[in-house]
Amino acid sequence: xxxxxxxxxxxxxxxxxxxxxxxxxGEIPLDPFAEVWKRAKAVTVPLAGQTVTxxxxxxxxxxxxxxxxxxxxxxxxxxxxxxxxxxxxxxxxNQFSDAVAVQIPYIPSTEVPITMGDKGKRVLILHWTAFRxxxxxxxxxxxxxxxxxxxxxxxxxxxxxxxxxEDWANQYALAYIGGEKVFRKNTFKTPVREVVxxxxxxxxxxxxxxxxxxxxxxxxxxxxxxxxxxxxENSSNPDWGPGKTTYVTFAVWDGSSGHxxxxxxxxxxxxxxxxxx
Amino acid sequence: xxxxxxxxxxxxxxxxxxxxxxxxxxAVVMDLNKCIACQTCTVACKTTWTPGRGQEYQLWNNVExxxxxxxxxxxxxKLMELLGEDQRWEGDTYKGKTVLDGTDTETVIGWMxxxxxxxNPNIGEDEVNExxxxxxxxxxxxxxxxxxxxxxxxxxxxxxxxxxxxxxxxIYKREEDGxxxxxxxxxxxxxxxxxxxxxxxxxxxxxxxxxxxxxxxxPRVEKDLQPQCVITCIGKIRLMGFISPPEKAxxxxxxxxxxxxxxxxxxxxxxxxxxxxxxxxxPINVPLKFLRQMFGPGAxxxxxxxxxxxxxKEPELxxxxxxxxxxxxxVYSFAVGRNEVIGYDKxxxxxxxxxxxxxxxxxxxxxxxxxxxxxxxx
Numbered sequence: 131x132x133x134x135x136x137x138x139x140x141x142x143x144x145x146x147x148x149x150x151x152x153x154x155x156g157e158i159p160l161d162p163f164a165e166v167w168k169r170a171k172a173v174t175v176p177l178a179g180q181t182v183t184x185x186x187x188x189x190x191x192x193x194x195x196x197x198x199x200x201x202x203x204x205x206x207x208x209x210x211x212x213x214x215x216x217x218x219x220x221x222x223x224n225q226f227s228d229a230v231a232v233q234i235p236y237i238p239s240t241e242v243p244i245t246m247g248d249k250g251k252r253v254l255i256l257h258w259t260a261f262r263x264x265x266x267x268x269x270x271x272x273x274x275x276x277x278x279x280x281x282x283x284x285x286x287x288x289x290x291x292x293x294x295x296e297d298w299a300n301q302y303a304l305a306y307i308g309g310e311k312v313f314r315k316n317t318f319k320t321p322v323r324e325v326v327x328x329x330x331x332x333x334x335x336x337x338x339x340x341x342x343x344x345x346x347x348x349x350x351x352x353x354x355x356x357x358x359x360x361x362x363e364n365s366s367n368p369d370w371g372p373g374k375t376t377y378v379t380f381a382v383w384d385g386s387s388g389h390x391x392x393x394x395x396x397x398x399x400x401x402x403x404x405x406x407x
Numbered sequence: 408x409x410x411x412x413x414x415x416x417x418x419x420x421x422x423x424x425x426x427x428x429x430x431x432x433x434a435v436v437m438d439l440n441k442c443i444a445c446q447t448c449t450v451a452c453k454t455t456w457t458p459g460r461g462q463e464y465q466l467w468n469n470v471e472x473x474x475x476x477x478x479x480x481x482x483x484x485k486l487m488e489l490l491g492e493d494q495r496w497e498g499d500t501y502k503g504k505t506v507l508d509g510t511d512t513e514t515v516i517g518w519m520x521x522x523x524x525x526x527n528p529n530i531g532e533d534e535v536n537e538x539x540x541x542x543x544x545x546x547x548x549x550x551x552x553x554x555x556x557x558x559x560x561x562x563x564x565x566x567x568x569x570x571x572x573x574x575x576x577x578i579y580k581r582e583e584d585g586x587x588x589x590x591x592x593x594x595x596x597x598x599x600x601x602x603x604x605x606x607x608x609x610x611x612x613x614x615x616x617x618x619x620x621x622x623x624x625x626p627r628v629e630k631d632l633q634p635q636c637v638i639t640c641i642g643k644i645r646l647m648g649f650i651s652p653p654e655k656a657x658x659x660x661x662x663x664x665x666x667x668x669x670x671x672x673x674x675x676x677x678x679x680x681x682x683x684x685x686x687x688x689x690p691i692n693v694p695l696k697f698l699r700q701m702f703g704p705g706a707x708x709x710x711x712x713x714x715x716x717x718x719x720k721e722p723e724l725x726x727x728x729x730x731x732x733x734x735x736x737x738v739y740s741f742a743v744g745r746n747e748v749i750g751y752d753k754x755x756x757x758x759x760x761x762x763x764x765x766x767x768x769x770x771x772x773x774x775x776x777x778x779x780x781x782x783x784x785x
Binding site for chain 1: 455456458460461463482511512513514519520521522525573574575576591592593595596597599601611613614615616617626640679
C-alpha cells in the first residue's frame with residue numbers, strides 16, 4: 131500500500147515531461163562530449179526505486195537522470211547523464227555493473243505499462259552496461275584479468291570467453307554449461323543490448339542486435355550515449371521515426387548498491403518524445 | 408501463488424508460483440556414518456561438469472567437515488541467524504520462520520556470499536567441535552568431542568528458493584524427475600538464486616556470466632543411471648532414487664523405505680521450508696542437540712534406529728544399505744532374500760544382487776602342505 135501511494139505521489143508531482151529529439155545532419159557520434167550534443171535540449175527526469183515487484187529497491191541512490199536526444203532521420207541517439215559516486219565496470223561474484231536503459235513502447239501510447247510493458251503491449255529496451263563496455267575496451271573480464279596472480283592449470287577445453295570445442299566428449303556440458311547462445315551474448319561488439327519485453331520477467335534478447343553506445347565516467351557522473359536505427363531490417367521495430375511522437379522511460383542500475391535486474395531505479399512516467407523531422 | 412503443504416515440517420509454506428508435485432522426485436540418501444571425506448564425489452563432479460573457466464571454485468558437490476567447515480564460508484551459520492532464535496518445533500510441526508516467508512521487499516530471505524567466501528572449500532577440515540583436553544577418553548555414544556563429514560549437492564527442493572527468487576523465471580523444476588535446472592539462455596547472472604538458496608548450491612560463473620548449479624546429472628538420470636557423485640563414492644554411502652510423498656510411500660522403494668518407513672534418513676535443515684530432497688542418515692557419534700538443529704526432530708528416532716541396526720535388530724534396513732554403491736543403475740524397488748538383497752529396475756527386472764555376508768574362509772597360520780607360516784595378510 132505504502133508502495134502504491136509512493137507511485138501515485140510521484141505521478142502527481144511530475145507533470146508531463148517532453149523530450150525533443152533534435153534533427154541533425156550526418157553521422158551522430160558515440161562520444162558523449164561531442165559538440166553536436168550542445169544543440170539538444172536537456173530534460174531532467176526524476177527516478178525512484180523499483181517498488182512494484184520483488185525484489186525491490188526502497189532507497190534510491192540515484193534521484194534523477196538528465197536526457198538529451200538527437201536524430202538524423204535514420205538513427206536516433208540518447209545522451210543519458212546521472213550522478214554515481216562509484217564507477218562499477220565489472221559483473222562478478224556479488225559485484226554488479228552500472229547500467230542504464232531506455233524503454234520505448236512498440237505502439238506509441240501511454241497505455242503501455244511502464245513496468246516493461248504487458249501481454250500484447252510490447253516494449254523495446256536498449257540496455258547499456260558498463261561491464262560490456264569494459265570487455266570491449268580493456269579485454270574480456272576473464273580469470274587472468276580479474277585475478278592476475280591466480281594460478282591455474284591448463285584448461286583442457288574452455289576457450290575464453292567461454293566455449294567448449296565442438297568435439298568435446300561431454301556433449302551435455304557443451305550444450306548446457308557453455309552453450310552457443312551464452313557465448314554469443316558475451317561476444318557482441320557493442321555495450322548496448324536490445325531486448326523486447328511484455329511485462330516484468332519477460333525480457334528477451336532480440337536475435338538482431340544493432341544498437342550501439344558508449345559510456346564515459348567523469349567527475350562522479352556517467353555520460354552514456356545509446357544509438358539505434360529507427361528501422362532495423364529483419365527485426366521488429368517500434369512505431370517511431372522522424373516527425374512522429376512516442377514515449378520513453380529510463381532506468382538506472384547502480385552496481386555498488388547491488389543493483390541488477392529488478393533491483394533498479396526508474397522513471398515512473400512516460401516522457402513524451404517528439405522526434406523532429 | 409499460494410500456500411502448499413510441506414510434509415517435512417508438517418505445515419504449509421507460501422510459494423510465489425502455482426505448485427504441483429512433479430511426476431517423480433529426484434532424491435539421494437547419504438549415510439553420514441560412513442563418509443570419510445575422500446572427495447572422490449567432488450572430483451567426479453568436477454571433472455564431469457565444472458572444469459571450465461570461471462568454475463575454478465565451483466563445487467556442485469562438496470564435502471565439508473561439521474561443525475567447523477563450510478562451503479561457502481559460514482553458510483549454515485548465516486542461515487541460522489536469518490531464521491532467528493524462533494526456530495520452534497511443536498512435535499513434528501515447525502512453527503518458526505522459513506526462508507520462503509520473505510520480507511516486504513524480498514521474495515526469499517537470503518544472503519549473498521562474497522567472492523572470497525567461496526575460496527576456502529576445505530576450511531575447518533577435520534576440526535572437532537572444541538579443543539580436546541589431554542587425557543580425554545571417548546567412551547560410548549554420542550561423543551563429547553566430535554566431528555563428521557557432510558557431503559552436499561543441490562537438494563532439488565520441492566519448493567526451490569532459487570525458482571521463487573529468479574526475476575526472469577530462468578530456473579525451472581522438471582515435471583519428469585523434479586530436477587531443478589537453470590536455463591543458461593535466459594539467465595542474466597543477477598545472482599538472485601545465489602542469494603536465495605539457503606544451501607548455497609547456486610553459484611555464479613563470472614566468465615560465462617550466468618549462474619550454474621548441480622544438474623542432478625540429468626542426462627544420466629534420463630537413462631535410468633545414478634549421478635556421478637553417487638556411483639563413484641568409494642565408501643558406498645549414497646543411493647539415488649525417486650521419493651514419493653509420505654502418503655504414497657512404497658515399502659519396496661528404497662528411498663521411501665529409508666525416509667518414510669524407517670524414518671532413518673532426514674532432510675538437511677528442514678526449517679528452510681523448501682522440502683530439500685537429499686536425505687541424510689545422521690552420524691551417531693554426534694550429540695542429538697546438534698543433530699536436531701540440523702536435521703529436525705526426527706534425529707532422535709533416526710539415531711535410535713541406526714543403533715538398533717548395529718545390534719542386528721533391523722535386518723531389512725541393514726540389508727538395504729548393502730545396495731548403496733552396488734550398481735550404477737537406478738534401483739526402483741528392492742527385496743531382501745535369505746543372504747542377499749536384490750535391486751530391481753523400473754520394469755521390475757533384477758539389476759543387482761548383493762550378498763549380505765561374504766563366504767568366510769579360515770586359513771591356518773601354518774600351512775602344513777608346503778611347510779610355511781602365513782603372515783597376517785589376505
